[in-house]
Amino acid sequence: MTSAYNSFPMTGGNGQHSYLHNSSYQKAAIDGAEEKTRQCILEKLSRQLNSDLGIVRIADFGCSSGPNTFHAVQNIIDTVKFKQLKENNEGSLMPLEFQVFFNDQPNNDFNTLFRTLPPSFQREYFSVGVPGSFYGRLLPTQSIHIGHTSYTTHWLSEVPKDVCVKNSLAWNKNYILCNNAIEEVTKAYKIQFIKDMRVFLEARAEEIVHGGLMFVLGQCLADGVNMSETWQGIVVDTIGNCLMDMAKSGLTSKEKVELFNLPVYFPQFSELKREIERNRCFTIETMETISHPLEDNPLSNNFIISMFRAILNTIIKEHFGEGVVNELFDRLAKKLAMYPIDFKKCEKHVNYFILLKRN
Numbered sequence: 304m305t306s307a308y309n310s311f312p313m314t315g316g317n318g319q320h321s322y323l324h325n326s327s328y329q330k331a332a333i334d335g336a337e338e339k340t341r342q343c344i345l346e347k348l349s350r351q352l353n354s355d356l357g358i359v360r361i362a363d364f365g366c367s368s369g370p371n372t373f374h375a376v377q378n379i380i381d382t383v384k385f386k387q388l389k390e391n392n393e394g395s396l397m398p399l400e401f402q403v404f405f406n407d408q409p410n411n412d413f414n415t416l417f418r419t420l421p422p423s424f425q426r427e428y429f430s431v432g433v434p435g436s437f438y439g440r441l442l443p444t445q446s447i448h449i450g451h452t453s454y455t456t457h458w459l460s461e462v463p464k465d466v467c468v469k470n471s472l473a474w475n476k477n478y479i480l481c482n483n484a485i486e487e488v489t490k491a492y493k494i495q496f497i498k499d500m501r502v503f504l505e506a507r508a509e510e511i512v513h514g515g516l517m518f519v520l521g522q523c524l525a526d527g528v529n530m531s532e533t534w535q536g537i538v539v540d541t542i543g544n545c546l547m548d549m550a551k552s553g554l555t556s557k558e559k560v561e562l563f564n565l566p567v568y569f570p571q572f573s574e575l576k577r578e579i580e581r582n583r584c585f586t587i588e589t590m591e592t593i594s595h596p597l598e599d600n601p602l603s604n605n606f607i608i609s610m611f612r613a614i615l616n617t618i619i620k621e622h623f624g625e626g627v628v629n630e631l632f633d634r635l636a637k638k639l640a641m642y643p644i645d646f647k648k649c650e651k652h653v654n655y656f657i658l659l660k661r662n
Contacts, residue, residue, distance in 0.1 A: 312367065312368075313412075315368050315412025320609065321415075322368055323369060324613075326367070332453070332522075333520065337374075337378050339656055340382070345382060358399070358400050360447050361403045361404070362441075363406065363451045364455065365406065365407055365454075368412040369419045376428070380401050384399060404447070406434075411434070438499050440509055444510065447510050449518070450516070452518070453521065456500065456503060457568060459499050460566070463491035472487040473491040476561050478564075479560075480536070480540070483529035495568065508585065508661060519657040520655070521655055522655070523574075523653050524570065532649065538607060538635075541638050542631065545635050549634065555627055585661060586662055590655065590658075592653050592655055593655065604640060607639065607644075611632075
């Protein structure tokens, strides 16, 4: 979910290491917000939005290759239909039709996405693929009634340039992620995040009808918590250590490792709230933390490795070459076996649920 010039989607296909088969952690988070999403639609969706020839248009921004997007979309559709029936007992209104726009980067695996769509006799919507970065306009003005995105906006449009410059104070030499260990690195990532969030919200404000809804689900850090203190941060730092070990063994170069950074930034909750409040086109109807269904469950090493491989395979392969991936995750498995993550001592990511209403 970075810019088209530098785009690294989740691992496609339906193989062992695909996102299709290794995104249950993300699905659990979406499922955990399902009832809250239903309640927000029932309470906040304007009845007048259904007047456009009975067509309701829904967009999922950063849909990946499924199947999580299908569950989120179906929950929205079921709730909108229920709301219409509840509010129109006489049944005088025409049946609603639904059009769903599935968006992700142009090199996202849309083939797998559409091959795994629910069969037509079960599907209650017309589907459209929309390739392009959501850090910019994707759809016509005021064309969307309900927007949705889940666990996407921590992916930046690009890596901040200074973190890859050797003579910069923000050079992230020993790490591959903003783990909040170096103040100047954190500052560079924060500036990029602020820019991207502004562009994201401005684009959605153009596309969503007045009174329309935008759901934003994701993870951030609690105020005062560093990324390096979370289990996810520990895993990524361990991946960085494995890459450096591989450089010492001659399997890649030290320079390549030092210049490798993930376009990912997890803001603290107050940062996220501040940037959303700056966009006056939306009213924040709900912004709260929610629990992740798996947050109190220690995850197995195999589960962690499979999930991170599905997420990072493309970006690692692009930077280091195809031959590095198997060796890297084999080494990660050995390191995690030698140094198990103590989940009880790790700080937890904050899972958030945001509902915005277009003014």
